[in-house]
Amino acid sequence: MKCQVIVDMLERLAPKRLAEEWDNPGLLVGSFQQEVKKVYICLDVSLPAAQEAIACGADMIIAHHPMIFKGIRHVRTDLYDGRLLQLLLSHDIAVYAAHTNLDIATGGVNDVLAAAVGLEGLEGLAATDEGAGAFIGRIGCLPEEKSLDEFVQQVKKGLHAPCVRVVRGNDRPVRKVALCSGAGAEFIGRAAFKGADVYLTGDVKYHDAQKAVQQEINLIDAGHFATEFPVVAVLADYLRQEAAALKKPLEVITDTVSADFFEYA
Ligand SMILES: [Zn+2]
Known part of the structure; x- marks a missing residue:
């Protein structure tokens, strides 16, 4: 099928108008x-991911992070970005x-x-600039309360995360949980204001923990990678279903070479 048909499927799920103003979603190459x-x-469209896509005979890569953000000043094939484009x-x-639209x-x-x-009864955490019912992050509840340690184990298992970092800010049982995938430390205050017992995100710094x-x-x-990677499989299933509904052949495969950059030594 035409690339445009797949783009239409993606934009029915994640309309581009939802994206933050600084973002650069869409067809980049x-x-x-x-x-x-x-x-x-x-x-991420890394060299190993692109090489895997090529080896598998893919014609199109769909990524969460835009590989081009700002103006390109050169396409130098002795440098990473140029080599990747080439x-x-x-x-x-x-x-x-x-x-951000996704x-x-x-x-x-x-x-x-x-x-x-394992959250239920989800609501939006913070309204976006677009307003009109568009939210970044979510807040919801566990079906039954758990200790923080039990919830930490549930997060590790659910996200296939070998390790997470935990900051203890209260000793209440966990029922209400707020979250934001990727780098979401800016919403710690918002999560606390909304009465969450726990806030789950990635890319937390020392002063965020203090806050x-x-x-x-x-x-x-739980890390930027682990909080975002589950969407890859879900997006693959979504596209398979959309293609099946159109009765059009489309093969969908997912990245097996990427992992979190961080290791625990
Ligand atoms: Zn991200």
């Missing part, structure tokens, strides 16, 4: 007119990114994260 038989889904263009691979969308990254850690303690909210930093 290739043409809406090109034929696509196989798509490859990942968080590789993609020389294999006729289209690249599409669904970033974070915000119903059924997107944050809803997938909430489901993976959580001062606002008496527990914090779980």
Whole structure:
């Protein structure tokens, strides 16, 4: 099918108008007119991911993080970004990114994260600039209360995270949980204000942890990668279903070479 048909499927799930103003979602490489038989889904278009996509015969890569953000001043093939572009263009691979629009969308990254850690009754955490019912982050409840230690184990299991960082801000049992996938430390105050017992996110710094303690909210930093990667499989299933509904052949595969950059030594 045409690349445009797949883009239409993606934008029904995560309309581009939902994206934050600074973001750069959409078709970043290739043409809406090109034929696509196989798509490859990942968080980041790295060289290893692009190489895996090529080895698998994919025609299109769908990524969460945009590989092009700002103006390109050169395409130097002795540098990483230029080499990556050369590789993609020389294999006729289209690249599409669904970033903050997919974070915000119903059924997107944050809803997938909430489901993976067992939350119910979800509401939005913070209204976006777009307003009109669009929210970044989610707040919901566990079906039954748990200790913080039990919930930490549930998060590790649900996200396949070998390790998480925990900040103890209160000793209440955990029932109400707020979360934001990726780097969400800016919403610690919002989560506390909304009465969450725990706030789950990634990319937390020392002074963010201090703020959580001062606002008496527990914090779980499960990492940027682990809080976002579950959306890859969900997006793959979504595209398979959409293609099946159109009765059009489309193969969908997912990144098996990427992992969190951080190791625990
Ligand atoms: Zn991210």
